[in-house]
Each structure stands twice: as structure tokens, then as C-alpha cells.
Amino acid sequence: MKDSDKDGVFGAHSRRTFLKSLGTVAATAATAQVNSVAAELEKVNAEKIIGPEAVPVTLKINGQKIKLQLEPRVTLLDALRNYSSFTGPKEGCDRASCGACTVLLDDLPVYSCQKLAIEAQGKEITTVEGLAKSGKLSPVQQAFFEKDALMCGYCTPGFLMSVTALLKKNPHPTTDDVKHACAGNICRCGTHPRILAAALQAAGVAANGTTKTEVINA
Amino acid sequence: MPSWPTETKYIGAETKRIDAPQKLTGEARYSSDIQADGWLYGMILRSKWPSAKITSVNLDKAKQIPGIKAVVTVDDGERTVRYYGEEIAAVAGTSKQACLDALKAIEVKATPLPFVVREEEAIKSDSPKVFEGSSNSSDPRVRENGNVDKAFSECAAVIEGFYSTPVQIHNPMETHGSTASWTDEGVISWASTQGISSVRDSLAGALKLDHSKVRAICDFMGGGFGAKFNAGVEGVLAARLSKETKAPVRLMLTRFDQALAVGNRPSSFQKIKMGALADGTLHAFDAENFGTAGFAAGGATGGGGGGADIPMPYLYRVPNARSSQRVVAVNAGSARAFRAPGNPPASFGMESAMDDLAVKLGMDPLEFRLKNDPSEIRQREYKLGAEKFGWKEKYKKPGSSGGIVKTGIGCAGAAWPAGGASRRTQGEAQINPDGSIEFRLGVQDIGTGTKTVIAVVAAEMLGLKPEQITVRVGDTNYPPGPGSGGSTTCASISPTVYDICNKALDQLQTQSGIADARGANWFAACKKLGVTPLTVHGQWQPGLSSDHACGVQFAEVAVDTDTGFVSVKKIVAVHDCGLIIDKLTLESQINGGVIMGMGYALYEERVMDELSGVVLNPNFETYKLPGIADVPEIDVYLINMPERGVIGIGEPATVPTAGAIANAVANAIGVRVSSLPITPAKVLAALGKVPPPVTT
Numbered sequence: 012m013k014d015s016d017k018d019g020v021f022g023a024h025s026r027r028t029f030l031k032s033l034g035t036v037a038a039t040a041a042t043a044q045v046n047s048v049a050a051e052l053e054k055v056n057a058e059k060i061i062g063p064e065a066v067p068v069t070l071k072i073n074g075q076k077i078k079l080q081l082e083p084r085v086t087l088l089d090a091l092r093n094y095s096s097f098t099g100p101k102e103g104c105d106r107a108s109c110g111a112c113t114v115l116l117d118d119l120p121v122y123s124c125q126k127l128a129i130e131a132q133g134k135e136i137t138t139v140e141g142l143a144k145s146g147k148l149s150p151v152q153q154a155f156f157e158k159d160a161l162m163c164g165y166c167t168p169g170f171l172m173s174v175t176a177l178l179k180k181n182p183h184p185t186t187d188d189v190k191h192a193c194a195g196n197i198c199r200c201g202t203h204p205r206i207l208a209a210a211l212q213a214a215g216v217a218a219n220g221t222t223k224t225e226v227i228n229a
Numbered sequence: 230m231p232s233w234p235t236e237t238k239y240i241g242a243e244t245k246r247i248d249a250p251q252k253l254t255g256e257a258r259y260s261s262d263i264q265a266d267g268w269l270y271g272m273i274l275r276s277k278w279p280s281a282k283i284t285s286v287n288l289d290k291a292k293q294i295p296g297i298k299a300v301v302t303v304d305d306g307e308r309t310v311r312y313y314g315e316e317i318a319a320v321a322g323t324s325k326q327a328c329l330d331a332l333k334a335i336e337v338k339a340t341p342l343p344f345v346v347r348e349e350e351a352i353k354s355d356s357p358k359v360f361e362g363s364s365n366s367s368d369p370r371v372r373e374n375g376n377v378d379k380a381f382s383e384c385a386a387v388i389e390g391f392y393s394t395p396v397q398i399h400n401p402m403e404t405h406g407s408t409a410s411w412t413d414e415g416v417i418s419w420a421s422t423q424g425i426s427s428v429r430d431s432l433a434g435a436l437k438l439d440h441s442k443v444r445a446i447c448d449f450m451g452g453g454f455g456a457k458f459n460a461g462v463e464g465v466l467a468a469r470l471s472k473e474t475k476a477p478v479r480l481m482l483t484r485f486d487q488a489l490a491v492g493n494r495p496s497s498f499q500k501i502k503m504g505a506l507a508d509g510t511l512h513a514f515d516a517e518n519f520g521t522a523g524f525a526a527g528g529a530t531g532g533g534g535g536g537a538d539i540p541m542p543y544l545y546r547v548p549n550a551r552s553s554q555r556v557v558a559v560n561a562g563s564a565r566a567f568r569a570p571g572n573p574p575a576s577f578g579m580e581s582a583m584d585d586l587a588v589k590l591g592m593d594p595l596e597f598r599l600k601n602d603p604s605e606i607r608q609r610e611y612k613l614g615a616e617k618f619g620w621k622e623k624y625k626k627p628g629s630s631g632g633i634v635k636t637g638i639g640c641a642g643a644a645w646p647a648g649g650a651s652r653r654t655q656g657e658a659q660i661n662p663d664g665s666i667e668f669r670l671g672v673q674d675i676g677t678g679t680k681t682v683i684a685v686v687a688a689e690m691l692g693l694k695p696e697q698i699t700v701r702v703g704d705t706n707y708p709p710g711p712g713s714g715g716s717t718t719c720a721s722i723s724p725t726v727y728d729i730c731n732k733a734l735d736q737l738q739t740q741s742g743i744a745d746a747r748g749a750n751w752f753a754a755c756k757k758l759g760v761t762p763l764t765v766h767g768q769w770q771p772g773l774s775s776d777h778a779c780g781v782q783f784a785e786v787a788v789d790t791d792t793g794f795v796s797v798k799k800i801v802a803v804h805d806c807g808l809i810i811d812k813l814t815l816e817s818q819i820n821g822g823v824i825m826g827m828g829y830a831l832y833e834e835r836v837m838d839e840l841s842g843v844v845l846n847p848n849f850e851t852y853k854l855p856g857i858a859d860v861p862e863i864d865v866y867l868i869n870m871p872e873r874g875v876i877g878i879g880e881p882a883t884v885p886t887a888g889a890i891a892n893a894v895a896n897a898i899g900v901r902v903s904s905l906p907i908t909p910a911k912v913l914a915a916l917g918k919v920p921p922p923v924t925t
Contacts, residue, residue, distance in 0.1 A: 082324070098264070140255040148254070159245065162817055163675060166451075202821070223865070224866075228869045
């Protein structure tokens, strides 16, 4: 589970808080008619209804404010990749299981395919394009480069964001911390041992129990 | 005969992937990232029936959806669909949301037909037929040598086993698809592919255009593993939609689509009887195998097919051997090449049988292999690996590990008979008066490090640094190169770059009058070109590459006998690939092969519902791939054999992993789980703790 879900800090629209509020309503439902629950929900939501037509949305991406016209059902990933030119975050599954779309919202890693763009307004959105500063790779990117922690590279932006978020929160992680932080990211090429080594190198932590290689000459 | 330099600076060293910075900063534009001017979304409507006669497809309502620019059918008129997920129609529109709405508005009338999705059912004579009037099963292909029946009576020990492997799905992180732009000048396809040439040729064929009117481009792509050679139905639909709308159309498959229609590894059901003489020499082998390659049973499909046969008795020479194999059609998506086609299932079946026979003979399984493996290279690799792994200290009799969590070890071997070179590979270089140099080859980098290999070889030959070499690949406008298949790319391009460099030096030295234009003299020599750059064409040369990589792997596992959970603790992978070009990217390929093999061993399986005919796990939640927490310690040992020239490694590295893990599990718990993937349920069933799964 991503930290965002766990902490429920994304206002009224996070999955956790949504479920919580539903839980309260559902308890009421035990004694009331189902219809009246629906009516109640409708009433609660009435003032907030926007769409289905496109609405103005302002996103702050890598420090830059971008104004877009989006249907409310457009995801943050779709907004980044297809309504603007931030194609660094990748679409691997579009259903919160691969992590290739991971971005930071106020330093917390989230699956951008599971966030509506309108919910991300007012947050600092960081994509992989925002990691390198003035042409210099970030320490995490540099470590991925040196350790060859990528092959096809399609999952790489997601892993970079997960590791970056981990090191912001925990600058001296253990091997298990890295594994936990990257549990929501899938790689098909099999770069995992190198990602582990790169994350630890970026943190300046000695790696043990990862991969080693030896060339045997004839 | 040309030969590689013996003293090298870059060849065999660690060179960092030259395109990594682009991939790490998000600057790399993958096929799915292409934003051509005025581009539209494309999406495909797929069959919800595993088998049906389609009588009509009404597009009228879909065309009325706001934002929709074109809707087309795959075929006009009545047709039969033969699997859940077969393409019926496609839409193009201004947003993903509009396309989703339009797909729902397409009205399809169909008469469902009987279907069959399980191989064991399909092979029966009274099962529903995938193609009306023809058998689901091919005739058996039989190979026989020696006198098998007599030989069994001479054996000291004989085992009989039934080993099965599931259909495995490629699941590259980037799905299949492309952006297509059809203008008066022709078609450009920015395709996620491992074969730009085959994309161009297959598109031209399907669209009835000259090859010269079709261009395929692939700067960056997100993995293929054998499933992405041709344009496919989706590539052709993207081009047709572009023609209709007069706009570029990006049509990338969904993850769901990916599991249904664009390839998989065939299943195998291997019945193996095998016997050895008292001294441990293999003497008799008799096997039957069948598997499915999907509805087309290995026939031609949009993406290229393949049979379901596997090499038997794989690595070993048995003097008296018989094998009989059939491919069985079922109502499911067609198979395609998948990393070392035929080899991982063959390795799993044969290496399992080897361990079972070793146990029956009372022999150490490693000794049994050393007795029977005809390859000198693998003999050496087994001995080296055993020492590094600590085989002698770790080996215990099967099932003798104490406690609830039992440990075990196993090993298995690989062969990759392909992996040579494409002899027609060509390329060119442009050397500019300022000393900059650009290589152009019509190959593609699918994540294996192709661009880096070109830079390393060029830097070595020219006395420059890899970062001074500009590499351009992934465009059919460049001189032709092979598809990235069969682990042939490295062995195809390295000699080609070698040839280009030699010719470039010859010409540069003649034109400049500088006797040795390499290294320190490079810039002075280039300056003498004046204002006209030098372009040089080269091609693959013999003597610099070869084939037949081997490889062996050792696995150590822990099996929780209460939960059935298997965790892999360590893999020792010993591989050879001739002359090592870039150690760093080579190691990455081996790690990747091991991890993919681990998925095959423990997690991956396409599950089909026999009542509805649908794929039940077309996603990453229920089709399980190895994650970072599952990955063991992997120690890689590379046997450097520069005298053999360059050999590819991508495929041999994934072949033996599943067999080694399966043997380690059997060694740990003392009984064999003979069906992949080795799930907790199968482990517990093998231990007699739960009833075996019901398969009727």
C-alpha cells in the first residue's frame, strides 16, 4: 500500500477517507432504507458536483503552474501524459498494480493512474522530469546510472520516485526498507537486484546480500 | 580472417548504458509517449465470446459519440471469432474517455459457438472444434533412434514422470501498440517493437503499400521478450484509423488486452519415461508431449506464431530415444516466440526427470549430470558453479532437512543453439570534420544495451571514448539489421561495427595522409576532411561471432511445509557468451533471465475459465510477477572465451532457472511438484497436507 492511502492526507478524495465516510453512512443504512442513503449521499455531494464537461484545472508540476481543461474523470496520469507533455510517468496497467506511473504529491509517492487530476490541484506534483536539477542527475538517478539499475527503462521512472520518496523520509534505509518502498513497483526485465544496490548506494548505505559478478578467464 | 584486438580498453570492461540518462530523466520518448501533431487515441473492441459467428457489427451509435473521428471493423461481413479477446472493431477519438464511451456503443450481433480452452479437453476427439471440420490436435511428430523398448529392459533404474508447464504471458511493461500517421507520402509507425524491419514489411503487406512507403521508428521501447516482432492487428488498425481520420493515431493496448491477444509461451504436458544403466549412464528415453499454442495452434497469425514442440531429451544424448509431440488448438490467443522458445519447458521437464532418476539410482544429481552431459563447456560450468555454490557441503538426501521450514538445493543446465548472428546486418557511420561520429544501424534497443554495445565496439576500434560515439538505431531509414530475437543482436552488430570502423579508418587514413588516425590523431585526421563528412558503409563479417551458448544454474530454496510457501535464497548462475563486450549490461541480462525464470517456476500462469472461456487473470494483481522482495541473492560467474567471438546471452540465462528451483524444492521436501508454477497449494498437496487440486 502506498503511503498516501495509509495516511489519508489527500483531503476529501483519498480512498481511505472516502471509505471511512462511506462506513459512517453505511452504519446508518443498517437502520434506514437504502434509498434514503442514496438520497443522503446525493445531498452531501450536491454542492460539489462538477462536470461531466471539461472544467478548468490548474496543476503545479515540477514547480511550474499548468492550466488545463479536463473532464473531471481524467486521471492525473492521463493529464500528465496526454494533456500535457510529461510523459516520464508511464502507463503500465492503469489500475494501481504496476507503479510505473508513480509521482510525488507533496513528497509522498502515489499512483497517478489512481488519482483524478482535479484532486491533485494545490499539491506539489513531482514527476521524474523534476528530479534532475539544472542538468545534473539527482543522487538517486546517478546511482541508478552507475549500477545499471534499468534495462528497457519503462518501469524506471516509477522506481526512481519510490526510492526518492523513501530517502526523503528515511535517509538511511535498510535493505528491507528499500524492498518495502518498492513493493508497489513491477519490473519485467529483472533489474531488481540493481535497484536495491542503487538505492542503498544513493543513501550511502553499504549493500550486502545483493548480486555479485565474477569473470573467470580461461 | 578478421579478429578482435587482444588488448582492450572498453571491450570486456564495464561501460554504463549510454542511453541511461535519457531513460532516467524522462527525456526518452517511448513509442507510447509519442505526441504527434493533432494525434488521436485509438482503442480496440474485442470479442467477449471465446467462439462465435459474428453476424453484424453496427457502428452508427459509436460514430455519434462526441469526439469520435472514426470507427472501423477489423473485417466486413460475417466472420468467426475463435477466442475471448479477438479484435472486432476499433475507434479513434480526441480523448481516452470518448473512446471508452464509443466502444460501449458498438453493437455486435453474434451466435455463440461451442468452445474449449483446456488442452486436456481439446485433445479428445469429441471436444468442440476450434476450426470446424478439422482436428484440434496435429498428427504426432515422432523421432526415434536405437531400440527403445529393448533398452528399458537393460536399465538398472527407470522412472516415469508427468511434468507440466503453464501458458506464460510476456507482460512487457509497455504494452503492444504504436502511433501511426498515414499521409500522402506514406505511413510512419512509431511502434513498440523488437523488429522495425518486420513492422515495416508486415504493415506494407497488410496495407498493400510499397515497402518504401512505410517507415517504422522505435527510439525507446518498454520490453518485448519475443512478442513484439510484427505490426500485429493493432498496428494495422492504427494505420487504418489514421487514414480515415487524416490524423496520427496512437493505439496502445491495455494491460487487459495484452494478456489476451498478443502472444504467450505455449504450455507443455510431458510424459517422460527414462532409464539408466547401473553406472549411471542414460540408456533409454521415451516421451510424449503436447501443448497449446492457442487458437491457431502455431499457424500464421498477426504477430507471428510458433508451435508447441520442445527439444527432447534436451541436453542429453540418449542412445535409445523416442519422442512424440503434438500441438493442440484451444480457443485462446495465439502463442508467439518467448525468450528461448521451447527451452525453459524442455529444461524443466528433462532436468526434473534427471533428478528423479538420480534419486532412484542413489546418485548425487550433480554427479549424474557430469556423467551424462555431453557438453565440455557445461561440464566446466557445473564444476565451477558447484565449488562457488558449495554443492558438496550443502547437498543432503531429499527430504532430510529438519524442521518446518526445509531447505534444499538443485541445479539444471541450458543450451541455446540459436544465438548466432544475422549475416546480412549492415550499418553506416558518418565522420564529420569536427571529429564527431555517428553510427546508424537499422536495429533497435529493447533494453538489452544494443546502443551501448555499438558505442563500446566503436570506441575500442577507433581509440575514442564510448561517450564520443553518437548511436542512432530504431529507424528503417537506416541500413537494415535483424529483429531483436534469438539473442542474435549483439553477435550481429559487433562485427558490423568492427567492419565499419576498419573501413572508416582506411578511408580516413588515405584521405588525411595520417598513418594511424586512431585515438590521439583522430581529430587531426578528421579536420583534414575539409568540409565534406566521410560516410562509410559496413556489414557483418565472419570470424568475430559464434553461437551455442551454454550455462548452468544452482538454486537454494526454503520451503515452509506449513504454508507451502517457497522462497528462493540464492541462485548461482554460470554462463558463457564468448567475448564479453560490456560486463555491466551483460550481468543485467543474466539477472533478468534468472528473475524471469523464477517467475516461471513459482508464480506465473495464465488461468482460463473452462465454463466461460475467458482469461481469469489478465492483470498484475492475479497474474503474479516476481517483485523486489522475492528476488534472491544472485551470483553470476562469466566464463570469458574471447576466442569464440561474440555470442548473445539474453535467452540462455532464463532457460535453466525453473528446473534448478523445481529440483531444489523436491530436494527440500522429498517429493516432487511436477507442475509449474510451484504454488503453495501444489506444495501442500505434494506433502499430502491438502487434497490435490480438482481438475475435471
